[in-house]
Structures are given as structure tokens and as C-alpha cells.
Amino acid sequence: MSFTIQNKSWHSVLQGEFDKPYxxxxxxxxxxxxxxxxxxxxxxxxxxxFEGLNFQEVKVxxxxxxPYHGEFQANGLAFSVHQGVKFPPSLKNIFKELExxxxxxxxxxxxxxxxxxxxxxxxxxxxxxEGSKAGSHxxxxxxTFTDKVIEExxxxxxxxxxxxxxxxxxxxxxxxxxxxxFVIETAHPSPLxxxxxxxxxxxxSKINTYLVEVGKAPINWQIEPI
Numbered sequence: 001m002s003f004t005i006q007n008k009s010w011h012s013v014l015q016g017e018f019d020k021p022y023x024x025x026x027x028x029x030x031x032x033x034x035x036x037x038x039x040x041x042x043x044x045x046x047x048x049x050f051e052g053l054n055f056q057e058v059k060v061x062x063x064x065x066x067p068y069h070g071e072f073q074a075n076g077l078a079f080s081v082h083q084g085v086k087f088p089p090s091l092k093n094i095f096k097e098l099e100x101x102x103x104x105x106x107x108x109x110x111x112x113x114x115x116x117x118x119x120x121x122x123x124x125x126x127x128x129x130e131g132s133k134a135g136s137h138x139x140x141x142x143x144t145f146t147d148k149v150i151e152e153x154x155x156x157x158x159x160x161x162x163x164x165x166x167x168x169x170x171x172x173x174x175x176x177x178x179x180x181x182f183v184i185e186t187a188h189p190s191p192l193x194x195x196x197x198x199x200x201x202x203x204x205s206k207i208n209t210y211l212v213e214v215g216k217a218p219i220n221w222q223i224e225p226i
């Protein structure tokens with residue numbers, strides 16, 4: 001199986017990665033896994049985070065760890081699920097903070113693609129996972145690839161907001177120039193850590209305040225049912 005990003009703006013930025021030995025090994029690994037196991041997200045959605053958002057239009061990066069590993073959950077966007085799918089605990093907590101922060105209620109739709117269309121890159125560090133086995137595709141090459149994504153965004157673009165929830169994301173964000181970009185670091189929204197600083201952190205209002213300050217349009221965080 002050969003991975004490819006259809007969005008030309010991303011493909012031109014990342015094309016050098018696809019021919020590197022580590023990426024060829026990653027492709028072979030995922031292909032072998034798909035041949036005998038249930039792998040999420042589906043093939044066509046592995047690069048969904050890049051397909052609906054041009055590179056030059058990235059205003060916010062929300063960094064996740066793995067795709068969801070439950071049936072019908074992962075759709076290629078970090079923390080997102082398709083409409084009609086029950087909200088996983090982390091997404092439920094994100095929506096609770098959104099309501100507390102801005103008074104916005106997302107009661108029915110967990111598909112975050114409307115955020116992506118406005119410039120929010122919902123990037124998981126690892127882009128595939130075996131069903132029911134969290135972390136199963138870590139350290140196979142995806143981290144190298146997504147490090148490159150973060151590096152290119154941080155180097156080529158100006159005044160991007162990076163959301164680093166939890167220690168894993170914070171370690172991955174060490175390459176970001178804090179003088180050039182706005183970085184928000186808090187606890188992860190998972191039930192295990194949500195009370196350690198995620199609740200009450202008001203990331204959504206902070207993002208919009210910064211974007212307006214640097215002359216960019218704020219994000220409309222409301223998600224309407226399709």
C-alpha cells in the first residue's frame with residue numbers, strides 16, 4: 001500500500017518524506033497489518049487532517065497521540081468522530097470545556113471537520129492504530145513524519161497557535177519557537193488527567209483572542225449537525 005496526500009499544498013511540503021527509507025518501512029508495516037488485522041482509520045482517511053485544509057491556511061494545530069481504536073470512531077482527525085458516533089471520553093471533556101469557556105454546546109455532532117475547514121490542523125502523532133490496541137503503531141515511523149509536519153508549520157508559517165494537551169504532546173512540541181507562535185500547554189482532556197489543569201484552561205477563547213490580535217479571523221467553534 002502506498003500512502004499519498006492528495007492536497008497539493010501539503011504534498012509539495014512533505015514530498016521528500018515519502019521516498020525516505022523510514023517511510024517505505026512504515027508503508028510496508030501498515031500494509032502487512034491491514035492484511036490480517038483491523039486497522040483504524042480506513043485507508044482513505046489516514047491523511048484526512050491534511051486533505052480538507054491547505055498548508056498555508058493553518059492557524060491552529062491541535063496535537064493528539066493515537067487515532068481512536070474503537071469501531072467506527074477514528075476518522076483521521078485528532079479527537080474527532082463521525083456524526084452519530086458516541087463521543088469518546090476525551091472528546092466529551094473537550095466539549096465540556098468548550099461550553100464552560102464560550103457557552104457553546106456541541107450535543108449531537110463530534111465531527112470536527114468544520115474546525116479543520118477554518119484552519120485547525122487536527123494532527124495525531126501516529127496516524128494508524130490496530131483495533132482495540134492503543135499505541136500499537138507507535139514507534140513505527142509515524143512520529144518522524146508528524147515531527148516533520150510540525151517543523152514545517154512552525155518554520156514556514158507565522159503566528160500559529162499550537163495546542164499541546166498532555167506530556168506526550170508537550171515533548172513533541174519542543175521544536176516550536178515560542179517567540180514566533182502562541183503555545184498553549186495543559187493537561188490532557190482524558191478522564192485520567194482532565195482535573196489536573198485541562199478544565200478551566202479556556203483554550204478556545206485564548207486561541208481566538210490571539211488570532212484577532214495578529215490580524216487573523218477567529219475560529220467559529222460551534223459544530224452544527226449535518
